[in-house]
Amino acid sequence: MDEIERAALVKAVGKAIAAKRGENGLSQENVAEILGISREAVSRMETGVAIPSVVRLAELAEIFGCAIEELLTEASNRKLDQAKHITELLADLNQEKRDLLLSVIKQLISGFSQK
Structure with a gap:
């Protein structure tokens, strides 16, 4: 580091x-x-x-x-730690809201990947 x-x-x-x-x-x-x-x-x-x-x-x-x-x-900037943090943030949301957020995340990643 x-x-x-x-x-x-x-x-x-x-x-x-x-x-x-x-x-x-x-x-x-x-x-x-x-x-x-x-x-x-x-x-x-x-x-x-x-x-x-x-x-x-x-x-x-x-x-x-x-x-x-x-x-x-x-x-942390470690991928596993960041994934755990996202999991904790999603934990209190209902399935519909989690699905919506996952859709947005996929779109963002797709947009970032193209650049």
């Missing part, structure tokens, strides 16, 4: 952390207090300035009530 890919991954993980925090109605101050760190440290993780350790990711997942992999999968 080169430096550009690494930076993009760290930023994406930070965005996932911020999104999960928001989904849970928590402020950076709330998360910082639970973790025993400064609000600035939380901000640095969310903006991709600081890389959270595996232990810190586990703590964040516990706070947000999610699996550690959720913080990583949404940020």
Whole structure:
């Protein structure tokens, strides 16, 4: 993984952390207090300035009530991780809406493939 890919991954993980925090109605101050760190440290993780350790990711997942992999999968550029994320997004839709989305996705892929 080169430096550009690494930076993009760290930023994406930070965005996932911020999104999960928001989904849970928590402020950076709330998360910082639970973790025993400064609000600035939380901000640095969310903006991709600081890389959270595996232990810190586990703590964040516990706070947000999610699996550690959720913080990583949404940020990953690996095809399998992206496919899993799409599967999770489709899970709550009825069959008709999933079929419609699959049709749109097929059209988009076809359009991208032609260029």
